[in-house]
Amino acid sequence: MKKILLFAVLILSIQSYAQETKNKNLGKNEFKVNLAFLIAGYPEITYERLLSNETSFGITMGFSIDNSTNSENNTNYNFSLLPYYRIYFGNKPNAGFFIDGNLALYSQKQRHGDFFSEDKKGGTGFGFGFGIGKKYKTKKGWVGEFSFGLTRTLINKDKINLLYPRFGITVGKIF
Template identity: 35%
Template sequence: MKKSILFYLIVFLVSSSMFSQETIENTSTKNFNEFKLNGLYLILGVFEASYETTLNDESAVGISVLLPIDNAVNSDIKYAISPYYRFYFGEKYAAGFFVEGFGMLNSTNRNIDLFENNEDDFRTDFALGFAVGGKWVTKKGFSIEIFGGIGRNLFNNEGTDYDIVGKGGVNLGYRF
């Protein structure tokens, strides 16, 4: 009898140690911050910088600021500030194919006439839109993304044909 109780006690202790759970820290669930520059816009004479922070493995929020640095572009746009939310579909942490919803506070020239020299008429407006793209991140944290999107100004677009805004480019960044 004592042998059977001892036997069951040993079996219980061995089996309970087999089902114990260990807490292993998973570094892939860490949230990241990322700074990016739009390389395509730099070639075209526009400076656009972005900051993004991940919320989890499939979503992130960020903001981008666009300022013209070339005089030819400066006559068409003064600035654009665009907060956004992204949802990622890739297997890596906040990378791969994504869809984005964005808002854009922008100031653009509404009297764009290619044949006459009209005075600049800059109007500030707010647009809502969406974009799609892809992001690739290296193990060292460098990233590249290609994206494009379209939105519509909501307020000061009466009497003009310029109520559509675009967003896109090739961003080069670093995730930390």
């Protein structure tokens, strides 16, 4: 009986250790969707590769579902591609407060001005920018983050807005 009890305790402790190890080593890849932009008719998906416990590299791609240029459309952009490098300052690996630097390639639709802005013909923008935010992780590998950033275009300033704003309420999974 003692041998069976000892064997059961050994198996349970090995299983418990294996589960703890598995939770700590969730993976180095994340796939995320920006819910804020999805609701606005501009789905934005992100792939992020965790480089260390404090850094990562990612790429975000967004595209418009509605290509019309009328003023009822929720977004002024056709397409965006943004690679970024991120640094985390949290207690957990790759979680907590972060800052990032990015490049952006994006296409803006024609816009008719209002009280605050002038008419823009539309076109392609390329520039660099920054972002800040906070990321949360679960033990099972789910992630959620809130972020905000700005990118300044270096080309076609007369055809598109000078600044490309970014914000997100993003959810995803580590694999």
